[in-house]
Amino acid sequence: MGKRSRRIEMSREAEVLRSMRLDREFSMRKAADLLGVSSTTINHVEDGRANILEEYIESFLDALGYTQEDWGRYFAESKVNDIKDNCMDLIENFSSEKLELAKRILQTI
DSSP, rough: OOOOOOOOOOHHHHHHHHHHHHHHOHHHHHHHHHSOOOOOHHHHHHHOOSOOHHHHHHHHHHHTOOOOHHHHHHHHHHHHHHHHOOOOOOOOTHHHHHHHHHHHHHHHH
């Protein structure tokens, strides 16, 4: 685990780790107990205030009963959701003419 920083920069890894923990319905405290770290460490990792090392990810997966394949799947889903959110933001700002053009384009696919 890298040194804690006051600068918060949420990484995709942090988002995925939080999602995986929540899917197991573990509190930060429970996950910390399983990992053998403090709940503050879990908080700093998930909030982007700590660098996430590969060793931490491996320990996390093992402690919470996940596989590397699970990690890859969650990571891929995170990318898809990010793309979807970006597309929705763009669409919400389209004029009616641009929406009609997009509809015509999609109908040709």
